[in-house]
Amino acid sequence: MYRTRRRVLPVVSLLLVSLTVLAGCTNAPPPPLVESTSPTPSSDLPTEPPKPKVVVASVDELRGGFNPHVLADQSPVTDALAELMLPSVFVPGKNGERVLNETLMKSAEVVEDTEKFTVRYRIRTAAGWSDGAPLAAEDFVYLWEQLRSQPGVINPVGYRxxxxxxSRQGGKTVRVTFDEPYPGWKSLFDHLLPAHLLKDAPGGWADTLDYGYPASGGPFAIRTFDLDRGEVVLMRNERYWGDPARSNRIVLRKAARAENMTALRSGNVQVGMFSADSATMEALRALGEDVQLTTMPLPVTNTLLLRPNSPQLEDVRVRRAVLAALDRQELIDTGTGGGPAANLPAHAQVLAPSQPGYVPTEPSGEATEGPAPKRVEQLLTEAGYQHSGGSWMRNGSPLNLVIAAQFREDSHEAIANSVAEQLNEQDIQTTVVTPKGDELYRTMLTTDPGVQDPPSSAGIDLAVVSRPVNTDPAATMAAQWGCPAVDPDTGRTSRFNMVGFCDQLLQPTIEAATTGEVPFRRASGRVEPVLWSAAVALPLYQEAQVLAVRREVSGVHDGPGFAGPFSSAGEWVGAPGESYDW
Known part of the structure; x- marks a missing residue:
């Protein structure tokens, strides 16, 4: 346990002894001056309480929405808060492999000799939430119920x-039964949520975590949360059953890029996370040796979706014409600004460039690197369009495509506008929309293309999105490209994936990869060529951030796998700072 030492100010008193001796009949000198070495009693001295250890971290943005399981809430800040406060059954090991989180769990293993594939989890007795409630089976149940049924969630396949x-043994043992064998079971039950506070909360799953977490199961807990001010103050969680955090407080602070850079240079900020363009990288390098820089690939691939369930794009020739009209490299440059993400171009439909096993799967000629006007003309003509009056017309209507990007996702909006400009240059009309909140992922991109009268908000032809990747690539493939499952509660077909794609001929291969009957690499070798040929998605690049750390802070590193720097925040040792009211 981390201890602070009481500081005592040494006070030295000088005792001057002057003795006057009459010389009389002797010539002996007077005794020398003597310095007293006896300390003054500490009880007579004023004392100061030790200042708390503080780490101030700057971030690019701080906005509402912090559910790590929801597509609309994806962000580095959401990942950071989740790593700090929401415990996971398995965590990335040193080499990125999944290892048991022994702070939370006693064990997690497949149960032998059962009729169905079954996993037993044993939670440590001391594990609990910061409000005093135990971490228990109900937290597993809540996450399972939400992720198998809610729209717009990340990697729901395993939960389905x-x-x-x-629940067994007072909720500290959890027995999970699967309909099918699931070799990717270690990827489940990440970032457990406090079910006792969320399951009946107003706003439910969609809105309850807009302003952080009501309780923590990690080394830090939220003390203050001020979106208007752009600051989150995290204090050491005194109820945490694991090793206590070595710093008392972590402050996440949002400011303009130039302000964050100045604060990092002066030492007012010790850790910075930047979605850096080339100009930002130049400014960061200019900080010199006092600041260490690390590039962190993020677990998302920035992608342009072309939705085959759109009436405008149901013909594959039109989708191919759209791709032929685009300058892909210009889109990458627009999104990355020449920053580190530009070095992570994506040429596969499932794995991200930094993932183990990644190899480009893109066939030559399927996605051109620059606009090809003659190919655009050929494909649109074959699809029944005629060029007239500066527009492509069919049945008296122009080809007018709606392009969506989530509001306040600056790079996505910039790419969407660039797509629109490039299509306009080929006389394809466009409209760019930027839906707010979770509307894009929860409503617009999850509709069932079999519905005869879909909601008006579902009229999206193209979308710029961040597609999450998972440590279980087979589950990622099923979530992104699999046909919709049947809801176990209602018996109805659940919502489609974001693209609205379903290929019944590929579905058995996708399902076999999920259950382990077919190795992922073999399944991918069949699935990926079909996806490229169908022209339903154009991967652009894997997103990345730059971690900047001043030398006076210790214990900060980028974390194994996609864990990120905040996975080790309990080991951060900051400088003494001003105390808040504790």
Missing amino acids: LISNVE
Whole structure:
């Protein structure tokens, strides 16, 4: 346990002894001056309380929405808060492999000799939330219920294979039964949520985590949360059952890029996370040796979706014409600004460039690197369009495509506008929309293309999105490209993936990869060529951030796999700072 030492100010008193001796009949000198070495009693001295250890971290943005399981809430800040406060059953090991989180769990293993594939989890008795409630089976149940049924969630496939979650031994043992074998089971139950506070909360799953977490199961807990001011103050969680955090407080602070750079240079900020363009990288390098820089690939691939369930894009020839009209490299340059993400171009539909096993799967000629006007003309003509009056017309209507990007996602909006400009140059009309909140992922991109009268908000032809990747690539493939499953509660077909794509001929291969009957690499070798040929998505690049750390802070590193720097925040040792009211 981290201890602070009481500081005592040494006070030295000088005792001057002057003795006057009459010489009389002797010539002996007077005794020398003597310095007293006896300390003054500490009880007579004023004392100061030790200043708390503080780490101030700057971030690019701080906005509402912090559910790590929701597509609309994806952000580095959401990842950071989740790593600090929401415990996971398995965490990335030193080499990126999944290892048991022994702070939370006693064990997690497949149960032998059962009729169905079953996993038993044993939670440590001391594990609990910061409000005093135990971490228990109900937290597993809540996450399972939400991720198998809610729209717009990240990697729900494994949860949809679960048929039952049982609580045993007072909630500290959890027995999970699957309908099918699931070799990717270690990827489940990341970032558990406090079910006792969320399951009946007003706003439910969609809105409850807009302003942080009501309780923490990690080394820090939220003390203040001020979106208007752009600051989140995290204090050491005194109820945390694991090793206590070595710093008392972490402050996340949002400011303009120039202000963050100045604060990092002066030492008012010790850690910075930047979605850096080339100009930002130049400014960061100019800080010199006092600041260490690390590039961190993020677990998302920036992608342009072309939705085959759109009436405008249901013909594959039109989708191919759209791709032929685009300058892909210009889109990458627009999104990355020449920053580190520009070095992570994506040429596969499932794996991200930094993931183990990644190889380009893009066939030559499927996605051109620059606009090809003659190919655009050929494909649109074959699809029944005629060029007239500066527009492509069919049945008296122009080809007018709606392009969506989530509001306040600056790089996505910039790419969407660039796509619009490039299509306009080929006389394809466009409209760019920027839906707010979770509307894009929760409503617009999850509709069932089999519905005869879809909601008006579903009229999206193209979308610029961040597509999450998972440590279980087969589950990622099923979530992104699999046909919709049947809701286990209602028996109805659940919502489609974001693209609205379903290929019944590929579905058995996708399902076999998910259950382990077919290795992922072999399944991918069949699935990816079909996806490229169908022209339903254009991967652009893997997103990345730059971690900047001043030398006076210790314990900060980028984390194994996609864990990120905040996975080790309990080991951060900051400088003494001004105290808040504790």
